[in-house]
Amino acid sequence: MAKQLTDETIATAENLFREYLRDRGLKYTHERKTVLREVLGNPDHFEAEQLLVDLRQAGRRVAKATIYRTLPLLVNCGILKQVQFGDKLTRYEHTFGQNAHDHMVCGHCHKIIEFSSEDVVRLRTVLASRFRFHALSHRFQISGLCWECVQAAPAGERPFVPTDDAAPRRR
Amino acid sequence: MAKQLTDETIATAENLFREYLRDRGLKYTHERKTVLREVLGNPDHFEAEQLLVDLRQAGRRVAKATIYRTLPLLVNCGILKQVQFGDKLTRYEHTFGQNAHDHMVCGHCHKIIEFSSEDVVRLRTVLASRFRFHALSHRFQISGLCWECVQAAPAGERPFVPTDDAAPRRR
DNA sequence: ATCCGTGCAAAGTCTTTGCAAATTA
DNA sequence: TAATTTGCAAAGACTTTGCACGGAT
Numbered sequence: 001m002a003k004q005l006t007d008e009t010i011a012t013a014e015n016l017f018r019e020y021l022r023d024r025g026l027k028y029t030h031e032r033k034t035v036l037r038e039v040l041g042n043p044d045h046f047e048a049e050q051l052l053v054d055l056r057q058a059g060r061r062v063a064k065a066t067i068y069r070t071l072p073l074l075v076n077c078g079i080l081k082q083v084q085f086g087d088k089l090t091r092y093e094h095t096f097g098q099n100a101h102d103h104m105v106c107g108h109c110h111k112i113i114e115f116s117s118e119d120v121v122r123l124r125t126v127l128a129s130r131f132r133f134h135a136l137s138h139r140f141q142i143s144g145l146c147w148e149c150v151q152a153a154p155a156g157e158r159p160f161v162p163t164d165d166a167a168p169r170r171r
Numbered sequence: 172m173a174k175q176l177t178d179e180t181i182a183t184a185e186n187l188f189r190e191y192l193r194d195r196g197l198k199y200t201h202e203r204k205t206v207l208r209e210v211l212g213n214p215d216h217f218e219a220e221q222l223l224v225d226l227r228q229a230g231r232r233v234a235k236a237t238i239y240r241t242l243p244l245l246v247n248c249g250i251l252k253q254v255q256f257g258d259k260l261t262r263y264e265h266t267f268g269q270n271a272h273d274h275m276v277c278g279h280c281h282k283i284i285e286f287s288s289e290d291v292v293r294l295r296t297v298l299a300s301r302f303r304f305h306a307l308s309h310r311f312q313i314s315g316l317c318w319e320c321v322q323a324a325p326a327g328e329r330p331f332v333p334t335d336d337a338a339p340r341r342r
Numbered sequence: 343a344t345c346c347g348t349g350c351a352a353a354g355t356c357t358t359t360g361c362a363a364a365t366t367a
Numbered sequence: 368t369a370a371t372t373t374g375c376a377a378a379g380a381c382t383t384t385g386c387a388c389g390g391a392t
Binding site for chain 3: 025026027029031032061062063064065066069088
């Protein structure tokens with residue numbers, strides 16, 4: 001789970017973003033700052049549309065196009081990470097000041113369990129070297145059934161094949 | 172890499188699909204059979220559109236809608252597996268008669284290296300049990316740079332942050 | 343003063359859906 | 368025969384883009 005960021009951390013992120021932009025002759029606009037703040041304040045996974053709605057509710061008007069144009073910038077400068085759970089929606093989560101983590105997705109209730117493990121990174125390194133591959137990041141998603149759903153649906157009751165249909169439904 | 176399937180394996184897949192359909196009162200139509208065969212003959216990852224084109228070239232007319240309606244069925248019965256490399260495209264690969272495998276994606280040349288490791292499955296099991304999660308499948312994708320691209324772009328030359336922009340471009 | 347960015351709406355892409363005609367069990 | 372499918376085209380959902388105006392350095 002994402003933890004609450006301190007003002008200090010937020011400031012650091014802003015600096016990072018500002019520098020990233022400056023380095024390539026881009027501008028640190030009011031809108032980009034607004035999006036960055038909203039993004040950092042967002043604890044879990046979110047999608048572009050969600051961000052738009054949240055901003056609207058907060059009384060901050062940022063055009064949808066601007067959001068779609070800003071998110072990739074945040075991804076490129078490392079503040080945001082894209083994650084996909086199988087449906088068409090592009091989701092994001094900020095990794096700034098957080099531990100890298102992976103996900104377990106329940107194919108029945110769609111619950112998402114975040115976990116982090118050094119073992120994953122270690123294994124990734126081992127595997128990469130085997131192919132002379134320079135690993136920089138990874139995504140590890142485990143699909144299956146959470147405890148509650150296993151209880152509710154005893155083995156043998158109905159065969160379960162996890163599919164992407166089982167991913168969180170769009171809206 | 173996908174290996175060439177034997178006629179026998181293909182026949183087995185057909186039986187599996189037919190039974191899957193029968194069990195839920197669905198029909199094993201000519202079109203579904205056509206799609207299944209094309210899918211099984213497809214060695215690597217493919218997308219719905221690609222499948223349509225291939226079928227057209229082979230002189231087999233199957234409506235696009237039918238393909239989009241058939242693919243999920245094949246996923247549900249376990250013959251196909253969805254994979255996503257970060258772009259919006261839904262890709263598939265058949266897992267029938269193949270070893271489960273994961274991917275390394277080069278963020279620069281977009282090459283895809285397939286690998287399989289028992290360690291991944293073992294780790295997944297360990298992690299799952301830690302959360303009382305019943306793991307059924309997983310996706311492990313390592314992003315970074317392949318050897319050739321590392322050579323071409325010495326460390327320090329240009330900072331590289333793997334993003335989903337680096338995913339294979341759509342057509 | 344110059345670029346760059348924003349908004350808006352139109353255009354794109356990929357996917358889904360309604361419906362009548364055609365098939366399958 | 369009864370129910371499911373197919374094709375086609377229209378509709379949808381999400382994202383990208385062109386352009387004129389406004390804003391940042």
